[in-house]
Amino acid sequence: MQVLENISLKPYNAFGIDVKARYFAELHSDNDIAAFFSALTEERMPFLVLGGGSNMLFTKDFEGSVACIRSKGIVKLMEDEKHVYLRIAAGEVWDDVVKYAVDNGWGGIENLSLIPGNAGTSPVQNIGAYGVELKDVLYSVEVADVIARHYRAFRPADCEFGYRTSIFKNRGKGRFVITSLCLKLDKQPVLKLDYGDIRRELGKAGVKDVTISAVRDIIIKIRSSKLPDPSIIGNAGSFFMNPVVSADEYARLIKKFPAMPSFKSGDEVKIPGAWLIEQCGFKGKRYGDAGVHENQPLVLVNYGSATGKEILVLAEKIIKSVLKKFGIGLEKEVNIF
Ligand code: EPU
Numbered sequence: 001m002q003v004l005e006n007i008s009l010k011p012y013n014a015f016g017i018d019v020k021a022r023y024f025a026e027l028h029s030d031n032d033i034a035a036f037f038s039a040l041t042e043e044r045m046p047f048l049v050l051g052g053g054s055n056m057l058f059t060k061d062f063e064g065s066v067a068c069i070r071s072k073g074i075v076k077l078m079e080d081e082k083h084v085y086l087r088i089a090a091g092e093v094w095d096d097v098v099k100y101a102v103d104n105g106w107g108g109i110e111n112l113s114l115i116p117g118n119a120g121t122s123p124v125q126n127i128g129a130y131g132v133e134l135k136d137v138l139y140s141v142e143v144a145d146v147i148a149r150h151y152r153a154f155r156p157a158d159c160e161f162g163y164r165t166s167i168f169k170n171r172g173k174g175r176f177v178i179t180s181l182c183l184k185l186d187k188q189p190v191l192k193l194d195y196g197d198i199r200r201e202l203g204k205a206g207v208k209d210v211t212i213s214a215v216r217d218i219i220i221k222i223r224s225s226k227l228p229d230p231s232i233i234g235n236a237g238s239f240f241m242n243p244v245v246s247a248d249e250y251a252r253l254i255k256k257f258p259a260m261p262s263f264k265s266g267d268e269v270k271i272p273g274a275w276l277i278e279q280c281g282f283k284g285k286r287y288g289d290a291g292v293h294e295n296q297p298l299v300l301v302n303y304g305s306a307t308g309k310e311i312l313v314l315a316e317k318i319i320k321s322v323l324k325k326f327g328i329g330l331e332k333e334v335n336i337f
Contacts (some may be wrong), residue, residue, distance in 0.1 A: 119181060
């Protein structure tokens, strides 16, 4: 393991923001992870773990140590009649894992195709798309507890999962470093086709034999047509979460804004943040190199040399405007540093 000093994080974050890390190391194995965090706890230095850097916005240099987890490996731990259990090293690229599962005919994560980032960061925000969340297929998460200085495993019930959140994003932040996860996948896949455009797009493409592979292909097609590719235009996916309001609040809103789309979420109602932002006139708007994506206004983009602060100013402007028009407080999904 090599520790470098004053390294630009531009290649390591999907927004492509040019800030520096005081110390930086790529960790390729569990041994590297152990060595790096032992040194840290002795020196009490602030640290940050990067997976694919796909869910962060840097607004200033990081005066601590940044670890980029690069450990690789997908191992079939066990299987029974119905399921296979895969142990996945944290540094695996998430979409490579999805491809591996689909190529083997194992179902459960095909709807999560093409989500940027690494496997190890997928539990942090409980990644989700097209009607599936990571928690639905997760069996366990192995972490290094850098405070208590030991390894432990979490079962999903202990992860405090919610919509785009978990213990790792909240009270476990700065304490638990995810080293691997175990997924429980279906040997007889159950297709989940009810979200949004999936069925329509399958029909349009003339797909008769709907397999997990066909679902993966269609989701890749839908995502590529709507969402900007971070390797071309800097972005961190949805910058905001879709707000969830009470039934009473919804009744008030729909009276005032009859065209407002919504989705039921238990006893509450989820309102598409994209719609709220579009209604406030921000869709496709550009301020210097900071902008709001033209197809998906929930996504903020860096057209080239925007700073993290400029993106943040735009985010705050949007939050203020949505609050003023709808009385709804948008919450950021992206981690700000
Ligand atoms: N909409 C608009 N204007 C637009 C785009 C969308 O009004 O320009 C409205 C429409 O009513 C549409 C609704 O927003 O039906 C929902 O849009 P979409 O299906 O594109 O999904 P989303 O709710 O905006 C969420 C996730 C995405 C995920 C998609 C598909 C969050 C914060 N985002 O977006 O996740 O890919 O669903 O499942 O929940 C991410 O987290 O980075 C991410 C991209």
